[in-house]
Amino acid sequence: xxxxxxxxxxxxxxxxxxxxxxxxxxxxxxxxxxxxxxxxxxxxxxxxxxxxxxxxxxxxxxxxxxxxxxxxxxxxxxxxxxxxxxxxxxxxxxxxxxxxxxxxxxxxxxxxxxxxxxxxxxxxxxxxxxxxxxxxxxxxxxxxxxxxxxxxxxxxxxxxxxxxxxxxxxxxxxxxxxxxxxxxxxxxxxxxxxxxxxxxxxxxxxxxxxxxxxxxxxxxxxxxxxxxxxxxxxxxxxxxxxxxxxxxxxxxxxxxxxxxxxxxxxxxxxxxxxxxxxxxxxxxxxxxxxxxxxxxxxxxxxxxxxxxxxxxxxxxxxxxxxxxxxxxxxxxxxxxxxxxxxxxxxxxxxxxxxxxxxxxxxxxxxxxxxxxxxxxxxx
Amino acid sequence: xxxxxxxxxxxxxxxxxxxxxxxxxxxxxxxxxxxxxxxxxxxxxxxxxxxxxxxxxxxxxxxxxxxxxxxxxxxxxxxxxxxxxxxxxxxxxxxxxxxxxxxxxxxxxxxxxxxxxxxxxxxxxxxxxxxxxxxxxxxxxxxxxxxxxxxxxxxxxxxxxxxxxxxxxxxxxxxxxxxxxxxxxxxxxxxxxxxxxxxxxxxxxxxxxxxxxxxxxxxxxxxxxxxxxxxxxxxxxxxxxxxxxxxxxxxxxxxxxxxxxxxxxxxxxxxx
Numbered sequence: 001x002x003x004x005x006x007x008x009x010x011x012x013x014x015x016x017x018x019x020x021x022x023x024x025x026x027x028x029x030x031x032x033x034x035x036x037x038x039x040x041x042x043x044x045x046x047x048x049x050x051x052x053x054x055x056x057x058x059x060x061x062x063x064x065x066x067x068x069x070x071x072x073x074x075x076x077x078x079x080x081x082x083x084x085x086x087x088x089x090x091x092x093x094x095x096x097x098x099x100x101x102x103x104x105x106x107x108x109x110x111x112x113x114x115x116x117x118x119x120x121x122x123x124x125x126x127x128x129x130x131x132x133x134x135x136x137x138x139x140x141x142x143x144x145x146x147x148x149x150x151x152x153x154x155x156x157x158x159x160x161x162x163x164x165x166x167x168x169x170x171x172x173x174x175x176x177x178x179x180x181x182x183x184x185x186x187x188x189x190x191x192x193x194x195x196x197x198x199x200x201x202x203x204x205x206x207x208x209x210x211x212x213x214x215x216x217x218x219x220x221x222x223x224x225x226x227x228x229x230x231x232x233x234x235x236x237x238x239x240x241x242x243x244x245x246x247x248x249x250x251x252x253x254x255x256x257x258x259x260x261x262x263x264x265x266x267x268x269x270x271x272x273x274x275x276x277x278x279x280x281x282x283x284x285x286x287x288x289x290x291x292x293x294x295x296x297x298x299x300x301x302x303x304x305x306x307x308x309x310x311x312x313x314x315x316x317x318x319x320x321x322x323x324x325x326x327x328x329x330x331x332x333x334x335x336x337x338x339x340x341x342x343x344x345x346x347x348x349x350x351x352x353x354x355x356x357x358x359x360x361x362x363x364x365x366x367x368x369x370x371x372x373x374x375x376x377x378x379x
Numbered sequence: 380x381x382x383x384x385x386x387x388x389x390x391x392x393x394x395x396x397x398x399x400x401x402x403x404x405x406x407x408x409x410x411x412x413x414x415x416x417x418x419x420x421x422x423x424x425x426x427x428x429x430x431x432x433x434x435x436x437x438x439x440x441x442x443x444x445x446x447x448x449x450x451x452x453x454x455x456x457x458x459x460x461x462x463x464x465x466x467x468x469x470x471x472x473x474x475x476x477x478x479x480x481x482x483x484x485x486x487x488x489x490x491x492x493x494x495x496x497x498x499x500x501x502x503x504x505x506x507x508x509x510x511x512x513x514x515x516x517x518x519x520x521x522x523x524x525x526x527x528x529x530x531x532x533x534x535x536x537x538x539x540x541x542x543x544x545x546x547x548x549x550x551x552x553x554x555x556x557x558x559x560x561x562x563x564x565x566x567x568x569x570x571x572x573x574x575x576x577x578x579x580x581x582x583x584x585x586x587x588x589x590x591x592x593x594x595x596x597x598x599x600x601x602x603x604x605x606x607x608x609x610x611x612x613x614x615x616x617x618x619x620x621x622x623x624x625x626x627x628x629x630x631x632x633x634x635x636x637x638x639x640x641x642x643x644x645x646x647x648x649x650x651x
Contacts, residue, residue, distance in 0.1 A: 097547065107540075
């Protein structure tokens with residue numbers, strides 16, 4: 001398989017206005033009785049993109065996937081694939097294949113027969129089927145297991161069979177419903193990279209549904225954050241993390257400290273904000289807010305510093321007491337209780353092997369961050 | 380104390396089994412009776428089995444019964460499976476509750492009523508009573524038993540298997556025959572066997588719906604017994620019991636074997 005380095009490519013069709021969209025959801029809604037699973041959602045996905053739908057359970061991400069596969073019909077709106085409206089196309093004629101969360105392997109068929117199933121439906125000649133099956137088995141490294149039945153395989157092997165079966169037909173789009181959900185942590189990490197390699201080598205478009213943000217961040221070119229049937233932000237993993245569009249996204253992806261305040265004034269790219277307790281903040285970047293507006297400051301824990309002395313260069317610094325410490329080896333997470341009672345979370349990389357003079361419970365400490373570390377949110 | 384309870388348990392067991400099986404054991408024993416009188420033992424003999432072969436009436440009835448049972452079980456299995464699939468699949472259609480109630484009502488309907496209503500129907504539409512009407516009647520009442528058996532299997536059937544088949548390009552029809560049916564086949568076969576047995580030993584409904592030339596074995600036995608039990612009847616019944624027993628034992632052995640093989644294979648998967 002290709003080395004990881006080859007995956008990191010400059011691939012950004014979404015930034016290119018002339019790029020042709022491959023999959024388009026146009027104002028798609030889906031209601032089950034009174035429940036609105038997908039709410040007037042529009043989304044564009046490009047060819048060869050590894051796209052992730054990320055959200056908590058019940059946010060509508062699986063429904064969206066099932067509508068693309070053809071198992072659910074949208075209540076309103078259109079879904080286009082490569083320019084073709086999919087509305088009247090039954091699932092068995094859509095050029096997409098799905099890897100099911102439960103894998104849905106046919107228990108009465110061998111691994112080989114499972115992989116060959118889709119090819120047989122297309123009436124492919126027998127010799128060609130055998131060749132393609134052998135190729136798929138090799139791809140997922142399951143050659144010795146060709147004659148086994150699904151119940152004779154381990155969880156990881158079953159996942160590979162499901163994957164091989166869903167890509168055997170070379171679909172235009174591969175839909176993956178929580179593809180790694182049933183695997184243990186170590187296997188999950190390995191498989192993430194294998195999936196990325198595979199997607200790149202085969203040049204397929206992947207649409208993956210997941211509730212695991214780490215999984216989405218690792219694998220996807222772009223992520224759509226979903227909540228209550230709506231898309232809140234579509235962006236690259238780095239953008240989602242460093243420039244969340246809303247408080248929900250900021251809070252959903254990773255952990256974050258949030259302060260609410262009012263904009264006092266904005267001058268030369270530095271915004272001055274004061275919160276209800278009178279604390280002052282200095283934030284870089286333009287705010288798109290008028291003086292007096294309520295704004296929220298979001299700061300990631302790793303962008304905060306905990307120290308005994310106030311660092312002279314820090315624009316923002318607050319005094320507090322070490323409330324809780326979680327030592328994780330590579331880093332330490334401090335919960336610092338500010339003097340007004342608020343708890344702030346900061347994580348520090350343990351770059352030194354210095355054990356003495358470490359901060360400990362109930363020590364007085366300064367928590368500080370630069371003006372550029374803050375994301376200013378207005379909604 | 381334990382001893383007395385032990386004795387009580389043994390007694391209960393013996394009594395229970397005697398209650399269940401004594402009549403059958405007696406029947407089997409007397410089928411090997413030399414005497415023409417059913418209740419007088421006169422030594423071991425298989426002469427009634429031999430004379431059975433030359434009793435054309437009984438043999439004909441047996442052949443009619445077997446044909447009716449085979450045809451009605453097969454048709455009932457097809458219809459019952461279809462009903463079960465429809466009822467588990469389309470959970471949101473209007474009147475589902477009414478429909479499922481109507482499928483299962485014949486299970487508790489007194490046979491006399493089923494028989495009578497079918498008779499009235501056949502008379503009304505002018506269908507001559509005979510082989511065909513008995514078969515139709517048996518299909519009607521045994522298909523709901525098949526539906527119950529198959530439906531209980533379908534409830535635990537993972538629908539995503541069918542979706543996966545369709546996703547891979549199978550039409551709904553192909554998905555059913557290539558994926559769903561092979562998986563629920565054991566339930567369908569049990570349904571067939573149940574329908575076959577029900578048809579085989581039905582007397583009431585057959586009496587209502589049968590006509591000349593279509594006398595089933597239970598009807599024949601019943602009418603002969605009214606004239607007095609002959610040892611030949613005992614012999615026929617013994618054969619019937621034998622057939623059913625062998626069927627049940629064979630089914631349970633294959634089930635057990637499959638279970639054992641599966642467990643072995645699962646162990647193999649863990650080892651690798």
